[in-house]
Amino acid sequence: MKVGIVGFAGAGKTTVFNALTGLTAEVGGYGSKERPNLGNIKVPDARVDTLGDIYRTRKRTYAEVAFVDVAGPAEQHSTTGLDAKLVTAMRDVDALAHVVRAFPDPLGTRPTDPAADIASFDAELMLSDLIQVENRLARLKKDQKATPQERALFERCHSALDAGQPLRSLDFDDEERQLMAGFRFLSLKPQMILLNVAEADVAAGVPPAIQEAARTRAIPTFVAMCGQTEMDIAQLDPAEQAEFLRDLGLTAPARDRFIVAAYGLLDLISFLTAGEDECRAWPVRRGTKAQRAAGKIHSDIERGFIRAEVIAYEDFISHGSEARCKEAGKLRLEGKDYVVRDGDIIHFRFNV
Ligand SMILES: Nc1nc2c(ncn2[C@@H]2O[C@H](COP(=O)(O)OP(=O)(O)OP(=O)(O)O)[C@@H](O)[C@H]2O)c(=O)[nH]1
Ligand SMILES: [Mg+2]
Incomplete structure (x- = not known):
């Protein structure tokens, strides 16, 4: 901004x-x-x-x-x-x-x-x-x-x-x-x-x-x-x-x-990416859809968007890890029109 x-x-x-x-x-x-x-x-x-x-x-x-x-x-x-x-x-x-x-x-x-x-x-x-x-x-x-x-x-x-x-x-x-x-x-x-x-x-x-x-x-x-x-x-x-x-x-x-x-x-929210290499906040306008949000990271990810794997930040904290969120059914698979929420931890799957 x-x-x-x-x-x-x-x-x-x-x-x-x-x-x-x-x-x-x-x-x-x-x-x-x-x-x-x-x-x-x-x-x-x-x-x-x-x-x-x-x-x-x-x-x-x-x-x-x-x-x-x-x-x-x-x-x-x-x-x-x-x-x-x-x-x-x-x-x-x-x-x-x-x-x-x-x-x-x-x-x-x-x-x-x-x-x-x-x-x-x-x-x-x-x-x-x-x-x-x-x-x-x-x-x-x-x-x-x-x-x-x-x-x-x-x-x-x-x-x-x-x-x-x-x-x-x-x-x-x-x-x-x-x-x-x-x-x-x-x-x-x-x-x-x-x-x-x-x-x-x-x-x-x-x-x-x-x-x-x-x-x-x-x-x-x-x-x-x-x-x-x-x-x-x-x-x-x-x-x-x-x-x-x-x-x-x-x-x-x-x-x-x-x-x-x-x-x-500016009606901004932040989604998050998390991993051993980097943890990061990405500001986007409220109402931004998953595919567009992916483009914030890289245009290739937007172009080759397959799906978004989403865990809400609160769920991640209460379950402690991605694996446990998966077990508890807290990892959601979302499509390109999913409206990103503040605090979503997202892993984008893409193919270019
Ligand atoms: N008392 C008081 N003086 C202030 C305050 N803020 C700025 N000043 C004074 O006002 C004068 C102008 O401040 P600047 O920050 O240079 O103003 P500016 O808007 O950047 O001005 P230009 O860049 O020239 O357009 C300076 O002498 C500051 O010390 C404040 O909150 N209180
Ligand atoms: Mg000045």
Whole structure:
């Protein structure tokens, strides 16, 4: 999963990036930084650890979240639209984590208005999409092969964007999504709000008025964190981290809360593979069928899919081994249309 850490200059994106990744990228550039910051985190998964212990393997592979943090535009409404480099970086991600400043401006020059920032950053995304939709419509008018459905789809996108509605607030069927896929519209991407609050406000979470501002823009996922403090905490060893978090009234670091929110936002689950050579978690979208899930491991396994041998993680733990699960009838043979569940330990049979 690739997540773009986006938002206005000085909202604390790089601070949040450091807090989430434990890296130490330079903060305080106020939009001047040329190159994006890149970082990866592993998604902690106790099931992978337990399976690794049972199979006595040190090779444990966790799901990963890749972050890209790009300098943002100034808070004031731009007249020129978003920087092309920023747009390119945002198109390339699976989800946008919009860092919104709720702490007083260190420069002392800008008002603190998170709800307004949520709306105006979205306006920038929508403007970028609107230009693309208009270009597409112009081309579709001339194109003899264009279908009425395709024209209607882009007309519908146009009216929504024109009325200030992000594309993520509309319903599209699979065929429509296919027609739009190549555009990678920014206001269609799953978005979450990372409200960057002052340390004193972190235990209170996201205020209802801001939740409401996000929801009205079809952004149902939000996390409050104090970027500055979490960045400092991320540099400590784990025992010290827990103590500092407790003092703040928190049970988990922002990284963990972020991961839970991001998995929810993208509707991800993990299936597992286990053996002496490696124990591993594989994130897939909920509803993914077995054959498609196999393709996460290797395209050959998807192509030559025969069947999936599935044991639920809980069954594996209560019976202790694959052999005993088999005896107890807990190893299921599933076909290509089986819908994979969170925690399924799967062995794919394939033939190429
Ligand atoms: N008080 C306070 N200051 C913060 C917090 N997060 C960031 N800052 C400060 O705000 C300033 C901007 O932070 P950055 O992380 O550089 O902001 P950015 O969003 O990456 O900005 P650009 O990359 O320039 O777009 C820095 O001086 C940070 O120290 C916070 O949670 N609380
Ligand atoms: Mg930055």
